[in-house]
Amino acid sequence: MDVPRSSFTAYTSLLPPKKDCTYMSCYCEENVWRLCDHVRNEGTFSLEECYAVFISNDKRMIPLWRQCAGHGDNPVIWDYHVIFLHTPAGDQSFIYDLDTTLPFPSPFSTYIAEAFKSDALLRPDFRRKLRIVRADVYLRTFASDRSHMRDASGRWKKPPPPFPCIGTSDSKMNLDDFISMNPEVGWGDVFTLTEFINKFGQV
Numbered sequence: 001m002d003v004p005r006s007s008f009t010a011y012t013s014l015l016p017p018k019k020d021c022t023y024m025s026c027y028c029e030e031n032v033w034r035l036c037d038h039v040r041n042e043g044t045f046s047l048e049e050c051y052a053v054f055i056s057n058d059k060r061m062i063p064l065w066r067q068c069a070g071h072g073d074n075p076v077i078w079d080y081h082v083i084f085l086h087t088p089a090g091d092q093s094f095i096y097d098l099d100t101t102l103p104f105p106s107p108f109s110t111y112i113a114e115a116f117k118s119d120a121l122l123r124p125d126f127r128r129k130l131r132i133v134r135a136d137v138y139l140r141t142f143a144s145d146r147s148h149m150r151d152a153s154g155r156w157k158k159p160p161p162p163f164p165c166i167g168t169s170d171s172k173m174n175l176d177d178f179i180s181m182n183p184e185v186g187w188g189d190v191f192t193l194t195e196f197i198n199k200f201g202q203v
Contacts, residue, residue, distance in 0.1 A: 011105075014045040014086060015096055018104035026149065026158040028082040029054075029175060031098050033142055033166055035084045036135040049087050050135035051188075052142075053095075054178050055128055056080035062128045066101045066115045077126075080179045085132070085200065093200045108201050119193050129181040130196045133188030141187050142178065143171040 015021065015035055022034045032052045039045055055062055056079065063075035070076045084096040086105065093108035100106070102114055119127040133141075145165050149157050165172070177186035191199065 011088075011091070011094060013094075013105060014039055014042075014050075015084070015105070018098060021098060022163075023098050024159075024161040027146075027161055028099060029142070029144060029178065030161060030166060032082045032084050033138065035096060035098075036139050039135060040139060045086075047136040047139075048134060049089065051085040051087070052133045052135060052138040052178075053083045053085050054080060054131040054133070055083070056131075056179050056181055057125075057127060057129050058181060059125050060179070061126055063122065063126055064115050065117060068099050068101055070101075087200055112197060112201065116193060128193050130191045130193065131178060131181060131186065131188050132191060132196070132200075133178065137187050141168060141171075141174070143167045143173055144175045145173040147173060148175060 015038060021031070021038075023031055029052075036047070036050060036052060039050055040047060055064070060079040061077055062079075062081065063077050064081060065073070065075045067076040081099070085093060085108075086096070087093045094105040095108055095111040096105045097111070097115070098104070100111075100115060102111060106114075116128065143166060145167070146160050149160065151157055174186075178188075180186055181190050183190040
């Protein structure tokens with residue numbers, strides 16, 4: 001069910017307009033890390049209400065609709081994708097996706113209906129899982145040396161961001177632990193799409 005328009009207009013975005021956000025194509029994990037960092041630096045909203053959401057599955061083949069890289073009504077098949085989730089206390093959740101053609105942010109129910117549609121329509125190999133990592137944990141643990149974006153000869157598949165790689169004192173590269181949908185590894189919690197909707201889609 002769509003959120004009443006009055007609820008949407010009353011919502012205060014915790015991030016700048018999409019055009020003012022730091023964005024690099026094909027580096028969604030870093031884009032979302034910087035959205036989390038913006039919330040931390042502003043200090044207006046609690047990081048405990050914010051999450052990095054990794055979308056993938058065991059085959060690393062997940063369809064998403066309403067993506068800027070898509071064509072018409074066809075989905076884009078990503079190996080993984082990362083979005084930002086805001087869950088204000090006692091209110092409807094909102095999703096921020098820098099790669100979508102949907103509004104930034106979108107009400108949770110709108111994004112689910114338009115971008116995810118339903119796993120019931122998909123072959124089992126394409127059904128989506130989601131790793132939900134609270135923003136403060138993501139900022140503290142995520143690391144990427146961008147090696148996944150180099151081909152066998154060491155050339156960049158896509159130009160890297162102009163800013164330094166994100167690392168921690170413990171790791172230079174742990175992206176696979178976030179993309180993995182094995183709940184025994186990595187940080188955060190892993191949900192099926194139905195479980196994700198049931199947990200975060202209720203007001």
